[in-house]
Amino acid sequence: MTKTKTAEMTAAAETVRGNIPLLQKSGEHYLDNAATALMPQTVLQAVANYNAETRANVGRGLHNFAEAADEQFAQARATVAAALSAKNDEIVFTSGATAGLNLLANALGQTVAKNGAVALSLGEHHSNIVPWQIAARRGGFAIRFFRLAPNGAADLEEARRIIRGASVVAVAHAYNVSGAVNDISALAQIAKENGAKFVVDGAQYIPHGFAAPEKLGADFYVFSGHKCYAPNGIGVLWGRKKSLAELPDAIGGGGSITEVCEKGFSAAEPPRRLEAGTPPISQTAGLAAAIAWMQNIPQAAKENARNLAQSAREELAKIPGARVLFSGGGENAPNVPIVSFVVEGAHPHDCCQILAERGVAVRGGHHCAQPLMRALGISGCVRASFAPYNNDKDLRALVAAAKEAAHILRR
Numbered sequence: 507m508t509k510t511k512t513a514e515m516t517a518a519a520e521t522v523r524g525n526i527p528l529l530q531k532s533g534e535h536y537l538d539n540a541a542t543a544l545m546p547q548t549v550l551q552a553v554a555n556y557n558a559e560t561r562a563n564v565g566r567g568l569h570n571f572a573e574a575a576d577e578q579f580a581q582a583r584a585t586v587a588a589a590l591s592a593k594n595d596e597i598v599f600t601s602g603a604t605a606g607l608n609l610l611a612n613a614l615g616q617t618v619a620k621n622g623a624v625a626l627s628l629g630e631h632h633s634n635i636v637p638w639q640i641a642a643r644r645g646g647f648a649i650r651f652f653r654l655a656p657n658g659a660a661d662l663e664e665a666r667r668i669i670r671g672a673s674v675v676a677v678a679h680a681y682n683v684s685g686a687v688n689d690i691s692a693l694a695q696i697a698k699e700n701g702a703k704f705v706v707d708g709a710q711y712i713p714h715g716f717a718a719p720e721k722l723g724a725d726f727y728v729f730s731g732h733k734c735y736a737p738n739g740i741g742v743l744w745g746r747k748k749s750l751a752e753l754p755d756a757i758g759g760g761g762s763i764t765e766v767c768e769k770g771f772s773a774a775e776p777p778r779r780l781e782a783g784t785p786p787i788s789q790t791a792g793l794a795a796a797i798a799w800m801q802n803i804p805q806a807a808k809e810n811a812r813n814l815a816q817s818a819r820e821e822l823a824k825i826p827g828a829r830v831l832f833s834g835g836g837e838n839a840p841n842v843p844i845v846s847f848v849v850e851g852a853h854p855h856d857c858c859q860i861l862a863e864r865g866v867a868v869r870g871g872h873h874c875a876q877p878l879m880r881a882l883g884i885s886g887c888v889r890a891s892f893a894p895y896n897n898d899k900d901l902r903a904l905v906a907a908a909k910e911a912a913h914i915l916r917r
């Protein structure tokens with residue numbers, strides 16, 4: 507890479523970093539972005555503005571505050587829809603990816619025949635496993651898992667075999683441990699050939715780039731706001747209009763109906779039918795601001811994050827006693843900037859503790875991916891996850907602290 511290019515990327519990352527108040531106050535090397543990302547000033551301000559200036563509930567009141575809240579809420583929905591190249595009424599606000607996946611498992615689970623099957627990959631986060639297991643318990647159907655390839659992405663041949671005859675396929679767009687990005691179009695095609703509904707968990711992908719779920723062939727797509735610079739307590743469930751309309755009832759309450767009487771209720775049209783109760787209104791203001799902010803992140807800063815992750819992968823692999831998991835991206839298997847590793851013989855929490863004492867914030871444990879950990883023959887690992895505000899100092903601090911940890915803990 508040329509010096510000019512490196513300088514451009516470094517400068518872009520520093521500009522992005524300047525937007526994050528928490529990083530101005532603290533010298534922390536924050537590499538836990540896959541758990542939750544830090545919030546830029548514009549997002550903090552948008553949330554504060556809603557609470558200070560509007561505050562009202564949505565979809566109910568006729569007074570001025572209520573009208574302003576309705577307007578902001580509709581705008582936020584339109585912002586999310588535009589980012590996903592979708593229509594406004596295809597966007598359902600949830601409290602997070604987990605809530606979206608539970609809603610889908612509750613609803614779609616009702617459509618799976620007894621003795622039918624839901625197919626998942628072995629790399630899924632528990633949020634994309636447990637809701638299906640709960641639904642399977644109720645519906646008497648099976649959950650089948652397909653393996654990952656050595657680069658950490660779904661093994662398509664194995665997926666083809668496992669998906670055969672399944673009614674629902676649910677898979678991550680990008681994995682939270684390997685960082686590998688799945689070939690969603692190919693998986694969508696396999697699901698379609700089997701007449702299965704195709705659910706995509708975009709929690710780890712959206713922070714790094716907006717997807718166009720309809721174009722990718724998904725029926726449903728979920729993500730969480732807090733991993734993409736928005737507040738926590740907000741998530742998005744996108745569904746094709748027809749797919750949303752066909753979902754069996756799974757939740758209900760204020761706002762989700764047109765009429766209720768003693769005998770029953772008539773459901774409202776989606777998205778409100780799927781947003782029972784007071785939605786996370788201030789959070790939608792934050793999410794809309796976060797999306798606007800993400801759209802302005804310079805490409806060079808995103809590239810910088812990817813390069814830092816790749817350098818971390820290479821540098822960590824050189825440390826005696828450390829082992830980087832998965833072979834990583836490459837041109838045909840892109841990765842989001844996540845690197846997971848183990849120090850042989852050491853507990854990941856001990857490793858994280860040593861890193862934390864040196865101001866390096868990473869995550870250790872099973873990462874809510876126990877089936878994957880089991881398949882890898884480990885109980886947990888350490889994960890460093892990069893964002894466009896991370897810089898070379900963060901990388902150096904990570905590598906130096908990991909060296910010390912490996913030296914101290916290696917048995």
Ligand code: PMP
Pocket residue numbers: 540541602603604605631633634678680681682707709710730732874
């Ligand atoms: N899916 C994946 C791939 C994730 O990484 C996470 C969060 N760790 C989730 C789902 C759940 O997200 P949330 O806790 O925000 O609902």
